[in-house]
Amino acid sequence: MDPRSFNSGSPGKLIDTSLGVKAFSPDPLPPKIDLAAVFLAFGESMAAIGALNAKIAQLRNPHIILRPLQRREALLSSAMEGTFTTTDELALLEAGAEEGARADTREVLNYARALTHALNMMEQLPICHRMIREVHEKLLAGLPRGRGGDKRPGEYKRDQNWIGGISPQSARFVPPPPKEAAAAMDQLEAFINRDDPQSIPALLEAAIVHYQFETIHPFADGNGRVGRILIPLILQSRGLITAPVFYPSASLEARKDEYIDLMFDVSSKGRWTQWLHFFLSVCTDTCVTSNRLIDGLISLQNEYRELAMSKFRSNNVVIVIDHLFSSPVVSTPIVKKLLGVTHRAARLTIANLEEIGVLEKVQGPSMPEYFAARAILRASA
Ligand SMILES: Nc1ncnc2c1ncn2[C@@H]1O[C@H](COP(=O)(O)OP(=O)(O)OP(=O)(O)O)[C@@H](O)[C@H]1O
Ligand SMILES: [Mg+2]
Numbered sequence: 001m002d003p004r005s006f007n008s009g010s011p012g013k014l015i016d017t018s019l020g021v022k023a024f025s026p027d028p029l030p031p032k033i034d035l036a037a038v039f040l041a042f043g044e045s046m047a048a049i050g051a052l053n054a055k056i057a058q059l060r061n062p063h064i065i066l067r068p069l070q071r072r073e074a075l076l077s078s079a080m081e082g083t084f085t086t087t088d089e090l091a092l093l094e095a096g097a098e099e100g101a102r103a104d105t106r107e108v109l110n111y112a113r114a115l116t117h118a119l120n121m122m123e124q125l126p127i128c129h130r131m132i133r134e135v136h137e138k139l140l141a142g143l144p145r146g147r148g149g150d151k152r153p154g155e156y157k158r159d160q161n162w163i164g165g166i167s168p169q170s171a172r173f174v175p176p177p178p179k180e181a182a183a184a185m186d187q188l189e190a191f192i193n194r195d196d197p198q199s200i201p202a203l204l205e206a207a208i209v210h211y212q213f214e215t216i217h218p219f220a221d222g223n224g225r226v227g228r229i230l231i232p233l234i235l236q237s238r239g240l241i242t243a244p245v246f247y248p249s250a251s252l253e254a255r256k257d258e259y260i261d262l263m264f265d266v267s268s269k270g271r272w273t274q275w276l277h278f279f280l281s282v283c284t285d286t287c288v289t290s291n292r293l294i295d296g297l298i299s300l301q302n303e304y305r306e307l308a309m310s311k312f313r314s315n316n317v318v319i320v321i322d323h324l325f326s327s328p329v330v331s332t333p334i335v336k337k338l339l340g341v342t343h344r345a346a347r348l349t350i351a352n353l354e355e356i357g358v359l360e361k362v363q364g365p366s367m368p369e370y371f372a373a374r375a376i377l378r379a380s381a
Helices: 035-058 063-080 087-094 103-121 129-140 178-192 202-216 223-237 249-254 256-269 272-311 316-326 332-339 343-355 374-379
Strands: 012-016 022-026 329-331 360-366 369-372
Touching (some): 022 178, 035 272, 063 087, 087 103, 087 369, 103 223, 129 178, 178 202, 202 223, 249 256, 272 316, 272 374, 316 329, 316 332, 316 343
Antiparallel strands (some): 012 022, 329 369
C-alpha cells in the first residue's frame, strides 16, 4: 500500500504494523456525506426498491422465489472470490448428493447456509458481533485447510492481513491490525445500533457499513463474502425491503474493478460521493434484475401448474412443482417424504413430471437417482 496515495481527505489514520508496512485504520462512522450530490441517484434507487417491494406484495407465495435468488447470490458472491460451481451442482449437493461433490460446491453451499442463518437470526437479534461471527462460522465451517477452514471460523483475526498482492509490501491495501480492527468493529456495531437509525437513509447506511466492514477486514478470510451478506441484512432490518430478495453480487461482480478502486479511494482520499453513486447504481441494477428474475420464475410456475392441472388429476404433481422452486433437485425418497406417500406413488409423480418436461434425470448418482428441474435452475442462473 502506497502511503503517498493518501491525502488530507482520508477518513482515518495510517499506522505502523508488525509487518513493517503502514496500515489504514478508519475513523468511526458516520462520515460527513454530501446528500445533495447523490440526490438523483438516491431517488432512482428508492424508486427501484419500491418497484421490487410492489412486486413482492403481489405474489401469492413469495417463498417460491426466495431460494432461487439466494442460490444465485451464493454462486456469484463466491465467484468474486474465485470459488466456482454451477447451479446444478449446488442444487444436487443441497438435495443430499454428497458423493463426488467438489470443494467449491461445498463452499458455495456454506454461503447459502450462512445467508439463511443470518436471515433467521435477524428475527431475534440486531446486527451485532455475534451475528457477524456466526455468519463467518457457517461460511467456513468444515472446509479443508487452504480454503478458510484453518482460518478460525467464527473468530476475528489474530494476525495482520492485507488485500490484493502476494506480500504486505506489494499489497494494494493494508487494513488495520487486529487490536485496532476489534475496536473498529465495536464502533461499527454501535453505529448500526445507534439511537437514531433514521439519521441516515438505509440505502446510504448499507453503502457506508459495507465500506467500513471491508476496510476493517476483521477476519483472516471471508471478509468479502460476509460483508456482502451484510448489505441485504441492513436493508431488511431497516424495513426498506420487505422480503429477502435483494442480492447485489451480480452487479458488484460485473463492476468488480470499480467496486474495489472506489473503496480504496474512500480510504485514501475520502471520496464518499463517488462510492455512494456507485453503490446506488448497483442497488438500482440489483432491483431491476431481481424483478426480471421474479417475473421469469412466476411465469414458469404458472406454466407448469397449468400443464400439470390439465394432464393429471392428482394434486401431488402441483405440490412437487412448488417444492421444486425452492429445491430444484429431488429423489424418490425426498418426494415420498414431501407427499407422505408410498415409494411407488412418489416414483409415479416423478415420472409424471418427467413426462411434461419439468424433471430430467441427473446423470451420475444412482443410489438414489436424482431428478433436476432444469428450467427452474436456468431461471435463476
Ligand atoms: N481497497 C479496499 N478497501 C476495502 N475493501 C476492499 C478493498 N479491496 C478489496 N476489498 C474488499 O475485499 C474483498 C476481497 O479481499 P480478500 O481477498 O482479502 O477477501 P477475503 O477475506 O479473502 O474474503 P473472501 O474470501 O470472501 O473474498 C473484496 O471482495 C472487497 O469486498
Ligand atoms: Mg478469501
